[in-house]
Amino acid sequence: MTEEQKVTPDEQVEAIVESAETEATVEVPAEANKIAELGKKLALAEQQIKEQQDSVVRAQAEMENVRRRATLDIEKAHKYALDKFAEGLLPVIDSLEMAISHADKEDDALKPMIDGVELTLKSLLSTIEKFGLAIIDPANEAFDPEKHQAMSMQSVEGIAANQVIVVMQKGYELNGRLLRPAMVVVSKAAE
Structure with a gap:
């Protein structure tokens, strides 16, 4: 190298x-x-x-x-679930109540029949109350437009305005929901 x-x-x-x-x-x-x-x-x-x-x-x-x-x-x-069924029962209840209110309670021959209708109505009402149907009967209460339907107004002495004075038809609620409003006559202020 x-x-x-x-x-x-x-x-x-x-x-x-x-x-x-x-x-x-x-x-x-x-x-x-x-x-x-x-x-x-x-x-x-x-x-x-x-x-x-x-x-x-x-x-x-x-x-x-x-x-x-x-x-x-x-x-x-x-x-x-019982809405429609309960609505179907309302006319039956109304008819039973109407029959009792128009019956001649003085007639001894009709007394057993009237008692039977009253017992039937009580039984029907207690049964439907078990399932949540409540009656709205606002006699002598303040008018509530959410639960009552005013059919007419009348001026009545000694009664304050907007008080229910006559219940023409009871209303009903099912578990807090209005099925039918109560048809009522409401007092109005004196003129």
Whole structure:
């Protein structure tokens, strides 16, 4: 080997360091790119997890709302299932009350029949009250437009205005819901 071709140990070390630095500079950006890419993927995955968690929370809330609405609907169905049936019974009650009020109670021959009609009416009323039907009989009460229907107004001495003075037909409620308003005559202020 010639002098020019002879490499000293220091030169060898320098050549190795330079080649290591060149390789390191080439590999570091590649690793940095991989790290950056993995960081982006991680951030994307974390965002998807948050979105899915949010979706799960929303779905659970929606299911709870559906469950609550279904429970309320079932309660209403149970509570008001008798609406049409109760409305069908109202004319029967009215007829029985009318028969009692128009019966000749002085006639001994009719007394057992009148007693039977009265017992039938009491039995019918007690049965329907068990199922939530309530009678609205507002005699001598203040007029309530939500429960009473004014058929006429009369001026009566000694009675304040807007008082029910005559009940023409009783009203009925089923579990707090108005089935039929009471038809009434209401007092008006004296002229």
